[in-house]
Amino acid sequence: LSPRPGASYGVLPRPCRALVLLNPRSGAGRALEDFQAVVQPMLAEADIATTVFITERPHHAHEKVRDEDLSQWDTLVVMAGDGLLYEVVNGLMERLDWEDTMKKPLCILPGGSGNALAASINHYAGNDHVAKKKLLTNCAFILCKGLHTQMDLVSLSTASGKRLFSFLSFGWGFISDVDIDSEKYRRLGNARFTLGTLQCLAKLRVYQGRLSYLPAGPEQGTPPAPRDPHTPVTNGQAGRTLPPAGTEAAGALPDDSLLVPLCQPVPAHWTVVPEEEFVSVYAIYQSHLGTNMLMAPAARLHDGCIHLFYLKAGISRVALLKLFLAMGRGTHLDLNCPHLRYVPVRAFRLEPRAAAGIMTVDGEALACEPVQG
Numbered sequence: 001l002s003p004r005p006g007a008s009y010g011v012l013p014r015p016c017r018a019l020v021l022l023n024p025r026s027g028a029g030r031a032l033e034d035f036q037a038v039v040q041p042m043l044a045e046a047d048i049a050t051t052v053f054i055t056e057r058p059h060h061a062h063e064k065v066r067d068e069d070l071s072q073w074d075t076l077v078v079m080a081g082d083g084l085l086y087e088v089v090n091g092l093m094e095r096l097d098w099e100d101t102m103k104k105p106l107c108i109l110p111g112g113s114g115n116a117l118a119a120s121i122n123h124y125a126g127n128d129h130v131a132k133k134k135l136l137t138n139c140a141f142i143l144c145k146g147l148h149t150q151m152d153l154v155s156l157s158t159a160s161g162k163r164l165f166s167f168l169s170f171g172w173g174f175i176s177d178v179d180i181d182s183e184k185y186r187r188l189g190n191a192r193f194t195l196g197t198l199q200c201l202a203k204l205r206v207y208q209g210r211l212s213y214l215p216a217g218p219e220q221g222t223p224p225a226p227r228d229p230h231t232p233v234t235n236g237q238a239g240r241t242l243p244p245a246g247t248e249a250a251g252a253l254p255d256d257s258l259l260v261p262l263c264q265p266v267p268a269h270w271t272v273v274p275e276e277e278f279v280s281v282y283a284i285y286q287s288h289l290g291t292n293m294l295m296a297p298a299a300r301l302h303d304g305c306i307h308l309f310y311l312k313a314g315i316s317r318v319a320l321l322k323l324f325l326a327m328g329r330g331t332h333l334d335l336n337c338p339h340l341r342y343v344p345v346r347a348f349r350l351e352p353r354a355a356a357g358i359m360t361v362d363g364e365a366l367a368c369e370p371v372q373g
Contacts, residue, residue, distance in 0.1 A: 055084070271343075297330040
């Protein structure tokens with residue numbers, strides 16, 4: 001990364017030991033070949049020794065980083081799509097020593113279809129927009145330079161009691177439908193999203209629910225409503241229940257201080273969106289939704305902000321297609337589309353009226369239910 005004013009940076013040691021978690025089936029299935037041809041020679045020049053762990057099944061990387069002694073490596077490198085980094089982040093957050101382990105630098109090398117975080121970091125570094133092997137080379141060069149800084153994570157809680165940690169986005173409706181419906185075309189690489197968009201445009205759906213948020217504007221100094229200390233919050237797949245607030249326990253996860261339990265109304269200083277029919281709701285925390293989708297041009301790695309977009313029902317297919325084409329250049333907000341709303345927030349809640357449609361977290365499918373973050 002190129003140093004930015006006001007940001008604090010660390011530097012990887014030399015020589016450096018890296019654990020590379022690689023999914024050989026991600027994207028077009030070339031991750032291992034590209035790693036060996038493009039990345040490994042660069043890392044050898046930079047005195048970075050690698051241990052390559054090839055995933056063989058879903059959740060394999062999750063289990064590896066959750067259970068392994070990671071002290072032998074200086075950095076964890078993910079060579080895959082965004083889904084594998086999501087696994088790694090949530091595996092690390094299930095460790096009792098998560099607070100220390102999460103200080104270990106993480107690196108993303110694009111090996112998937114969307115590669116949103118890699119494209120975002122390339123953007124933050126001031127590099128020209130590139131894709132495929134050029135993007136991989138740029139990200140590998142950032143790893144070789146060894147400069148690292150902080151990145152925001154969003155804590156998500158669902159009505160069924162899951163606690164998830166997300167580095168990229170949460171979505172419901174059209175954009176999530178495109179992401180999941182296009183999975184069957186993953187061999188096409190990034191082109192799968194173009195095909196998926198056209199298919200979802202043909203069967204445009206409307207989703208009913210209530211959206212609420214805490215704006216990141218002047219209201220952010222308002223004290224949060226007190227949280228019910230007796231409401232258990234569990235942690236993802238492990239189902240670890242948090243102790244009551246105020247009690248110190250080893251491995252206790254951070255408190256969602258801006259949120260009240262989902263069974264209670266949102267605090268009075270939150271905004272409740274008057275419309276309840278949406279084409280899409282999307283909360284993104286990095287600049288890019290995909291290699292060629294600059295969704296949140298104002299986003300930064302560590303801005304303490306959730307960039308919330310929602311599309312109200314009534315938008316035409318032509319207007320929606322124009323928005324998506326403009327998003328490639330990051331100019332979609334300049335169209336002043338009356339159906340599109342964008343607001344920077346610190347927290348949000350989405351309550352679907354029915355379990356309709358797919359929800360996604362960092363591009364991974366989630367059951368449709370009330371969720372807040």
